[in-house]
Amino acid sequence: MRSPAARPRSDEADRGRLKDVLVALALACRADPSAVALLVLAALCAGGAPVLSAWLTKLLLDGITQPSPGALRHLLVWAGSLAAAGVISALVPHAAVYAGNRLSRRVKLTVRDRLFTKTGTLQGLAQLEDPRFHNRLMLAQQAGSESPGQILTSLLGLLQGGLTLGGFLVALILLSPVMAGVVTAAVIPALLAETALNRRRAGLRWRLGPAERREIFYTDLLRDLKAAKEVRLFGLAGFLRGRMLSEMRTINAAKDRLDRRALHTQGGLSLLSAAVAGAGLVWATRAALSGEFTAGDVAMFAASVAGAQGSLASVVRSLSGVHDAMLMFGHHQAVMRTPSTLPVPAAACAVPPLRRGIEFRGVWFRYAEDQPWILRGVDLFIASGETTALVGHNGEGKSTLVKLLCRLYDPTRGVVLWDGVDLRDLDPAELRERMSAVFQDYTCYDLTAGENIGLGDLSALGDRPRVAVAARRAGVHDLIDGLPHGYDTFLSRMFENPADDDPASGMLLSGGQWQRVALARAFLRDDRDLLILDEPSSGLDAEAEYEIHKRLGEYRAGRTSLLISHRMGTTRAADHIAVLSDGRIAEQGDHGRLLAAGGIYARLFRTQSRGYREPDEAEADLSR
Numbered sequence: 001m002r003s004p005a006a007r008p009r010s011d012e013a014d015r016g017r018l019k020d021v022l023v024a025l026a027l028a029c030r031a032d033p034s035a036v037a038l039l040v041l042a043a044l045c046a047g048g049a050p051v052l053s054a055w056l057t058k059l060l061l062d063g064i065t066q067p068s069p070g071a072l073r074h075l076l077v078w079a080g081s082l083a084a085a086g087v088i089s090a091l092v093p094h095a096a097v098y099a100g101n102r103l104s105r106r107v108k109l110t111v112r113d114r115l116f117t118k119t120g121t122l123q124g125l126a127q128l129e130d131p132r133f134h135n136r137l138m139l140a141q142q143a144g145s146e147s148p149g150q151i152l153t154s155l156l157g158l159l160q161g162g163l164t165l166g167g168f169l170v171a172l173i174l175l176s177p178v179m180a181g182v183v184t185a186a187v188i189p190a191l192l193a194e195t196a197l198n199r200r201r202a203g204l205r206w207r208l209g210p211a212e213r214r215e216i217f218y219t220d221l222l223r224d225l226k227a228a229k230e231v232r233l234f235g236l237a238g239f240l241r242g243r244m245l246s247e248m249r250t251i252n253a254a255k256d257r258l259d260r261r262a263l264h265t266q267g268g269l270s271l272l273s274a275a276v277a278g279a280g281l282v283w284a285t286r287a288a289l290s291g292e293f294t295a296g297d298v299a300m301f302a303a304s305v306a307g308a309q310g311s312l313a314s315v316v317r318s319l320s321g322v323h324d325a326m327l328m329f330g331h332h333q334a335v336m337r338t339p340s341t342l343p344v345p346a347a348a349c350a351v352p353p354l355r356r357g358i359e360f361r362g363v364w365f366r367y368a369e370d371q372p373w374i375l376r377g378v379d380l381f382i383a384s385g386e387t388t389a390l391v392g393h394n395g396e397g398k399s400t401l402v403k404l405l406c407r408l409y410d411p412t413r414g415v416v417l418w419d420g421v422d423l424r425d426l427d428p429a430e431l432r433e434r435m436s437a438v439f440q441d442y443t444c445y446d447l448t449a450g451e452n453i454g455l456g457d458l459s460a461l462g463d464r465p466r467v468a469v470a471a472r473r474a475g476v477h478d479l480i481d482g483l484p485h486g487y488d489t490f491l492s493r494m495f496e497n498p499a500d501d502d503p504a505s506g507m508l509l510s511g512g513q514w515q516r517v518a519l520a521r522a523f524l525r526d527d528r529d530l531l532i533l534d535e536p537s538s539g540l541d542a543e544a545e546y547e548i549h550k551r552l553g554e555y556r557a558g559r560t561s562l563l564i565s566h567r568m569g570t571t572r573a574a575d576h577i578a579v580l581s582d583g584r585i586a587e588q589g590d591h592g593r594l595l596a597a598g599g600i601y602a603r604l605f606r607t608q609s610r611g612y613r614e615p616d617e618a619e620a621d622l623s624r
């Protein structure tokens, strides 16, 4: 059985409220007011023109078949007006297409801006780990950005169809009130069927979201440069292509089913309309034969039935368009209403410079209620001005602790205190301004070398001397300087450098070189209170590691830093070492004390150092 959380929530998508429609319309009007005005004008012209044309045709036919003295002047005026109405009818759709396309592009820009401004305010990581949030975001991005324009054009279609319909219905009522009633009544099934189809469409989009995202995932893997080595070596291309195609087939099959249903429904409705129109024409012909109708009346009747049916169908389509777009815009609005999992108090305290230190007090943490505890009562003090090293086996929760420190999550129980102030009382963005970090899974940006470092502090992005100082400190300046375009060298083979005509000018770095770039990025924020180094040298060769840690040691002197590393040689110099085990701080102290204690730290240290010595030395150590 599926849990309620996993159940497709088409009902949620169904929350199309009038308020959302108004928001969508306001958004469209703000995005491009002149295009909106042009579309309204086009709708008014397009709505009135068919009725006017039909009426002028009737006058013209009656004038020709029942000539009267001085009729020629009238006939010429009607014919001229008919021609003018024809020209307007021919021009208006082109103007409407232009205005509609322009509006759609601008709305897309506005919606994208709103969406990603919103996701930027979600300070934590929890939403980004929720597949349903990604599904919604994809729909909000895809269909949601089309929705405001679609709502507007559908409403205008409604106005236009309503105008045409009103004109034809008046004519039809004058000619035959019964026929007017029959034509109108025949539209009710269409309205109901379209509404039901829309609900199905919206539900289907929501249900297919995961499959569409998986399809994108497999497609991206097949062309991803980083994955290419394993894909080729392990011969995964066929397997991944199979998965991609399987997702596509699932999507196609579901869409085919819906299209078949729509075909049956809409085909049936068209037959009903044709039957009504045919019956009406038979009746009108008989009325003409009995002298009740003139030839112009028959022409007007036929045009009115066809026009009323056409405009009713267009009204139904427009209503259906509004309904459909409203359902899709619901996803956009749902993203916009997503609450942050990291509430920021309205009157958040200013984050003071770190004086005493950061304290983890009784911190318990798990990623979700149905997941195991990662931290089970961590008590740790990271003293200001000192280097604290955190060691432990894989998966013990060291990086998790770092994420709590950066307030990317809040503890499930307990508190993290910044000089005694709970991190939850601080603005996360301000808190992070006081930190710098090299994460274990640092990012390699497909940008220039200078930009890759400059991103560490956007105020230094164009400040080449500052960027170069950070690069020197990370030991990567000479390498970058020697690249074909120095700091302007594009570190990517996926994109062309927009500032360079040569598409092949991009360079790729080695793992260790990238790690130095990531270090330089962190060093750019050298005036921050806390430096977090999560496995900063895992990719460096022995000499580079020694050199970097020497520099780091100089850099860290008198500063507060948290160092996580499996290389015990790099953590031994820390002022304070804490061992994380079973979700708690199992041991802490300095290197000498922990070694003497003979616990987890001593075991880890001895095991590692044994690997660096000659076998007989290690044997002797073991027998000691």
Ligand SMILES: Nc1ncnc2c1ncn2[C@@H]1O[C@H](COP(=O)(O)OP(=O)(O)OP(=O)(O)O)[C@@H](O)[C@H]1O
Pocket: 129, 367, 371, 374, 392, 393, 394, 395, 396, 397, 398, 399, 400, 401, 440
């Ligand atoms: N976003 C997440 N959602 C759910 N579980 C997670 C998440 N991130 C990490 N975990 C789990 O938390 C545990 C601790 O992971 P963490 O990365 O903190 O360990 P670590 O001590 O840094 O490990 P390593 O030494 O291998 O880097 C692991 O069991 C991992 O599966």
